[in-house]
């Protein structure tokens with residue numbers, strides 16, 4: 001069940017620690033979500049390997065930190081080139097273990113490379129400050145220095161980009177970093193590590209430790225509790241983010257947390273409805289709805305409600321569901337049985353409470369156990385589970401609203417605050433609504449918002465810290481003030 005690779009040596013099945021491909025302590029099985037077949041067996045790491053990676057990262061730090069930002073940038077650029085040159089193989093591995101359509105997997109490889117490219121340059125612009133002192137006999141400098149050894153724990157929905165989005169700014173800043181990829185998707189992470197080796201990254205600067213779900217807990221604990229680790233970056237559920245933050249409290253580690261979302265998508269009467277439908281398809285059904293910035297609830301104003309729903313229904317009904325390695329596939333399988341159970345229960349709950357099923361609503365058992373048909377629900381009300389919980393599946397619940405105030409109030413009635421979207425052509429409304437949305441990101445007349453040059457992140461219980469942009473590297477830098485007496 002392994003995909004055919006142009007370069008078979010990209011299939012790595014053990015950890016990269018201190019520049020060596022290691023042995024593991026447990027067997028980590030990788031499955032293809034499209035058919036349940038075993039893709040590979042990976043040697044999983046435990047606390048012992050996590051400690052070895054930590055020692056290696058600490059040892060590699062002084063020399064890495066001492067190199068010029070330009071030198072580090074050259075290595076990151078080479079690594080990006082390696083990703084782009086091996087895009088077909090990386091995409092094949094990603095689709096095999098994660099399920100997303102190959103075209104999306106190719107897109108993610110380019111997206112992942114773009115973080116390496118962005119920070120290869122941004123590392124050169126870590127400027128300090130000189131501050132005029134109020135005391136004439138003093139001078140102030142402000143410097144930025146790498147925080148030190150960093151750890152990253154990443155999710156399965158973007159198996160490559162969530163690694164480079166953390167690792168690129170860390171390395172560019174002069175930090176060394178250890179990554180624990182999601183248990184579902186170690187192969188993409190390890191292929192990425194192999195390409196880092198080929199790009200010439202020195203031993204210990206990057207560690208990649210695949211692990212089972214159980215061992216991930218032990219590894220997380222060890223890194224969180226270690227005073228040597230100065231920063232932890234995590235992308236995943238709010239629940240685990242909270243736990244990791246608590247574990248990091250005793251050592252007062254710096255944290256970047258990119259957690260769950262529950263994105264509202266608002267369509268006002270004055271919107272370009274066709275553009276809103278297009279944005280809805282892009283935002284909602286990408287990765288089968290399994291992204292933290294996927295639109296999770298649609299608020300549509302009464303005047304355009306029926307037109308929007310009709311047009312969206314037509315598009316949703318035409319989406320092709322299938323295995324990610326089939327060229328015509330637009331919506332792949334869900335990651336696992338738990339994801340399927342959650343999606344089903346959200347749809348069933350809405351229907352039981354009176355929502356109407358416009359499109360889909362059922363598993364596609366004819367294709368395999370992991371597939372759910374793209375779904376459109378109307379007549380959704382605030383008491384339904386789809387209104388308050390992140391569905392993480394291909395389900396669009398539509399609410400009808402009357403006034404702008406109502407839409408803003410409903411949109412903000414969430415503990416989450418990651419992405420939000422709205423469509424309007426009235427400039428005053430655009431300003432008012434964009435200001436009023438309590439979210440870290442707003443898509444205004446667009447359903448696609450993420451890019452390496454812009455700061456990605458949330459407010460409220462969607463976490464803190466930013467990834468991407470010139471802001472992203474600040475997470476990995478400490479400020480030092482130098483007060484000079486003359």
Ligand code: ADP
Pocket residue numbers: 153154155156180181182183212213216217218219220221235236237238240241243
């Ligand atoms: P998801 O629901 O998307 O799987 P999780 O938050 O459970 O999100 O997982 C995201 C990442 O966090 C994965 O790499 C997973 O192995 C890791 N993880 C989950 N629980 C823990 C934990 N207690 N300590 C450390 N890492 C964890």
